[in-house]
Amino acid sequence: MTRWWLIAIAMLACAAGAWGQAAPAGNERAGTQLLSGGHAGHGVFGHAVMDRVSAEQKHAFAERVNFEPLRDLAVFHNGRVKILDTLARETVLSLTGSGAYFDLVPAGENRVTRVKYDPMFTLLDMMIDPAYYADKPLIHVGFLPLREAYLDRALPDDAATRQRLMRLTRVTPVMVEQHSTDIFNELGESPEIRRGLGDVEQALGLYLGGESNLLLVAPPERAARWEHLGDLPPESAARRAAEALGQAWRALDADGVNEAATALAAVLPTIHADVYPQGRRSIELAYNRSNAFEWGFWTYGLSLVMLLLAFGTGRRWLVAGGIALLVAAIGLHAFGFVTRCVIAERFAIQNQFESMTGVSLFAAVVGLGAMLVRRQWLFGAAAAGTGFLVLIMATQTGIPGMSIEREAAILNTSVLLKYHVTTVLTSYGLITLGFIVSLFYLGTHYAHRFAGRQADVVVMASAAVTSGGGGSGEAEVNTGPARTLRDLDKAQMTILQLAFWTLGVGILLGAWWADHSWGRWWAFDPKETWALVTWIVYLIVIHVRMAGIRDRGLTTAWLSVAGFFVMLWTYFGVNLLLPGLHAYA
Incomplete structure (x- = not known):
């Protein structure tokens, strides 16, 4: 009964159309449009109802389907032309909160096994066999009290399943349809509950009306829809191939699906072939497959570990391995960033995800360059630490902007504004690099202070590696800690001075642009005010150095740590907690 009831809901949702999106105004960033309006209900894969299949049958069928011909088909979605593989990944991420859908397959008494599906399979299967997912944990509910509200109402007597779905962070479409109204009536006074319900309802609409996103036919002219x-x-x-694909899919005929998919992939690029995109599709597919940023942070992490171990042991092979891994990590990082720029057809720093990947790449390159010029591998460790820290935050914490979007409207208004944004973000990358170097300084200082002779030996090993192992052992013991601290102090001061001047120039460029656009240089907006506060922290660093106080290096290191956290507040906290003019930042 649930099966037919859900299909009826799907048809009603398709007939109702989908959410539209107004063009961005002022300094608002273009939002993410989950559905392309006005195209639902075509039934391009046929209208027949698929017989109920088990999870085991579904998995066995998915294993035999070849999606390669379909992956790089061009599709227009959310304001840009992308490939079908990207649409599938974004759809699954929006629905499940994860990069792939995991089905729960029974594996004995009170046990289930997670089975991972290709996003391409999930995208097409939801269009052809939506009823299969009616009682599957498909929709991500991030707000814990809301997730508890759904599961407590849907599974009052099944504690084991309730706990399993709590950990999975998902609920079923049937739960959403049956209990959303009651939850709103009982708990709707909470803004978090209302916001969470809105997200869940959008996800339900995406599940029911995903076929509306199949804008796969190129127009006769580039400016046309x-x-x-x-x-x-x-x-x-093309329609016959799509119909054949749907028929074979419902029959669990993988060979028929593969044949129809090949036919569909062959014919669509021939429709208005002069407009149909060519080279960029393969670049986007390579970007999707490479997972360059994820592999990048793992490689940065391994490089950091090897270089830190080298600091403690003095083994040259650890230094060589750490540097090789650092170069590989920067290569992966650069590949991901450059290909994203090519795909987006712009300099990819417009949102938090892009700015984090961009500034960390710049900081890592600066650290690598400093290491090669100064022949001090601790610069390399700082570069690896910066890349690891920033990339793991960008890719694993749900930072907004992972999907490639069209450019924010405000950034199109002036080249001067782009210079302002780029310069300020560059300073943030330098601040992060300086923070890592300062942590090394503090670690070396306090290790030497509290561990005495043992710390001398550790730093001696580092100095021996740096200098190539020359010199007498006793001289290295006596001069190693002081020399290492001196080198680290020079490094942190050089980087922090660069950050100071870069941030200052960025603030001035922003004020210049504001005078042209808003008729005033300064408005005490939270973002610009806290950027000034961040700059003042590094102004204090400059004055500390000029004042000639005792332990200048130690004071500089602690101010660098403080400045880093002030920068984090400016970059993240102000955006999330304080209203202002910089909605795009």
Whole structure:
């Protein structure tokens, strides 16, 4: 009964259309449009109902389907032309909160096994067999009290399943449909509950109306609108291939699906072939497959570990391995950033995810360059630490902006504004690099202070590696700690001075742009005010150095740590907690 009831809901949702999106105004960033409006209900894969299949049958079928011909098909979605593989990944991420859908397959009494599906399979399967997912944990509910509210109402007597879904952070579409109204009536006074319910309802709409996103037909002119696959005549080759794909899918005929997919992938690029995108599709597919930023932070992490171990042991092979891994990590990082720029057709720093990946790449390159010039591998360790710290935050904490979006409207208003944003973000990368170097300084200082002779030996090993192992052992013991601290102090001061001047120039560029755009140089907006506070912290660093106080290096290191956390507040806290003019930042 649930099966037919859900199909009826799907048809109603398709008939109702989908959410539209107004063009961004002022300094608002273009939002993410989950559904392309006005194209639902075509039934391009046929309208027949698929027989109920088990999770084991579904998994066995998925293993035999070849999606390679379909992955790089061009599709217009959320304001840009992307590939179908990207649409599948974004759809699954929006629904499940994860990069892939995991089905729960029974594996004995009171036991289940997670089975991972290709996002391409999940995307097509939800269009062809939506009823299969009616009682599957598909929809991510991030707000814990809301998730508890759904599960307590849906599974009052099944504690084991309730706990399993709590850990999975997902609920089923049936739960959403049956209990959302009651939850709103009982708990709707909470803004967090209302916001969470809105997200869940959007996810439900994406599940029910995902077929509306199949804008796969290139227009006759580049400025014209892409057409839905269902807008083609029923007798067209593309429609016949899509219909055949749906029929084979419902019959669990993997060979038939593969044949129809190949036919569909062959015919769509021939429709208005002069407009259909070519080279950029393969670049986007390579970007998706490489997971360059994820592999990058793992490689940075391994490099950091090896270089820190080398600091304690003096083993040259650890230094060589750490530097090789650092170069590999920067290569992966650069590949991800550059390909993203090519795909987006802009300099990819417009949102938090992009700015974090961009500034950390710059900081890592600066650290590598300093290491090569100064022949001091601790610069390399700082570069690896910066890359690891920033990339793991960007990729693993749900930072907004992972999906490639069209450029924020405000950034199109002036080249001067782009210089302002780029310069300020560059200073943030330098601040992060300086923070890592300062942590090394503090670690070396306090290790020497509290561990005495043992710390001398540790730093002696570091100095021996840096200098190539020359010199007498006794001289290294006596001069190693002081020399290492001196080198680290010079390094942190050089980087922090660069950050100071870069941030200052960025603030001035922003004020200049504000005078042209808003008629005033300064408005005491939270973002610009806290950027000034951050700059003042590093102004204090400059004055501390000029004042000639005792332990200048130690004071500088602690001020660098303080400045880093002030910068984090400016970059993240102000955006999330304080209203202001910098909605795009």
